[in-house]
Amino acid sequence: MDGIASCPTELAGLLEVRGVGIVRLPYRPQARLALIVELDGHGAVERLPHPLQHPDLRLPVVRIDTKAASAPDKISLALDCALGRIGQVAGAFQL
Numbered sequence: 001m002d003g004i005a006s007c008p009t010e011l012a013g014l015l016e017v018r019g020v021g022i023v024r025l026p027y028r029p030q031a032r033l034a035l036i037v038e039l040d041g042h043g044a045v046e047r048l049p050h051p052l053q054h055p056d057l058r059l060p061v062v063r064i065d066t067k068a069a070s071a072p073d074k075i076s077l078a079l080d081c082a083l084g085r086i087g088q089v090a091g092a093f094q095l
Contacts, residue, residue, distance in 0.1 A: 003033045003057055035082040036061045037075055043067060049092045062092050 006029060013027040036054050038061060045065045052061040062078045064071050080086040081093045088094060 003059070004030050005033055006030045033057065033059055035059060035079050037078065038063045039066045039071075040064065041066045048090055051092055051094055060093055 012029065013024050014022055015025055016022050036057065036059050040063050043065050045063050049063065053059065054061055060078075060082050062075075064074050064078075068074070077086065078092065081088050
């Protein structure tokens with residue numbers, strides 16, 4: 001696996017927004033993967049998680065509680081950590 005994501009041409013730039021409809025947005029034809037997010041709707045997310053890495057892609061993995069109002073912010077912060085924009089003292093990115 002090369003760690004590059006893309007989508008079918010027919011769907012490129014389209015986003016379904018619940019309650020709004022399907023909208024067209026600017027897009028990139030390919031993107032380098034930097035993080036895997038496992039969405040957990042049961043609230044069983046560790047407070048200070050041990051670092052996890054996907055065995056095939058060699059990317060960091062984080063688990064996020066989908067019911068938490070802060071879920072989008074946590075994903076954004078995790079991506080910043082995975083890309084090295086923000087440092088971390090302890091948790092998911094301390095290998």
